[in-house]
Amino acid sequence: MSDTSPFAPPETSADLEEGTALTPKFDADGLVTCVATDAASGDVLMVAHMNAEALAKTIATGEAWYFSRSRRALWKKGETSGHTQRVVEMRIDCDQDAVWIKVEQIAGACHTGRRSCFYRAVPLGKSGAATLEFRDERVFDPNTAYRAKD
């Protein structure tokens, strides 16, 4: 966890679950899981992570900030593509290690060009290998959206 975290450490299990203090339970890497859903449709758009700074910035600004595990860097959603997320509501779960944000998503959340990262369905009722079914079309061209700006 960052030394500059504005959040108090978690207290007892009872405080975590029934208290009114936001005391996020960051994991060993200093992260909580964040689920972003479309405020209009309810669809899950993406699952990502926030460190203390990303969580604090999201709360303060009402726009989604995350922490990239692969790049080890704070990022504002949409900073390159313009596909930002305005947070309509934020919820925290019982043990305060997961955050749910309902967002107004510009264009699409997924770097592949779809509205949601969850654009493929897994058929149920079968054992063994599963063949995924594409459900969502692209809503933007990722080659254009993520091209480095000159």
Added chain:
Amino acid sequence: MSDTSPFAPPETSADLEEGTALTPKFDADGLVTCVATDAASGDVLMVAHMNAEALAKTIATGEAWYFSRSRRALWKKGETSGHTQRVVEMRIDCDQDAVWIKVEQIAGACHTGRRSCFYRAVPLGKSGAATLEFRDERVFDPNTAYRAKD
């Protein structure tokens, strides 16, 4: 990952994102993140984890199975409480390290007695300490639901 995993290992990034093979990208602990939403309301009910066996059982049976990180054990949702989750649809995300299931939830998903684990809102637009706001009432008595059966 379990030696008995029925899933092939992930291939290239392009295959992961645009292929039709389910090749989950389990983390160092052999887990993927799973988000369960209410098939009727769209609300996020819980965020948990699945190992290969839990994912395979969920796909095969159409009922939600998870892997408890704290107990290091496979568990069927509702096995003690009866509050099972019938999976209406399963989706996998772009890099295949997160699963979204839409479920029909019996009673409530949260061990505290609420329908959803996300029963508290975090007010936005403020810096520093946040005071959580309770939004959801209990829908069952956790002391009764999780009492060891005689």
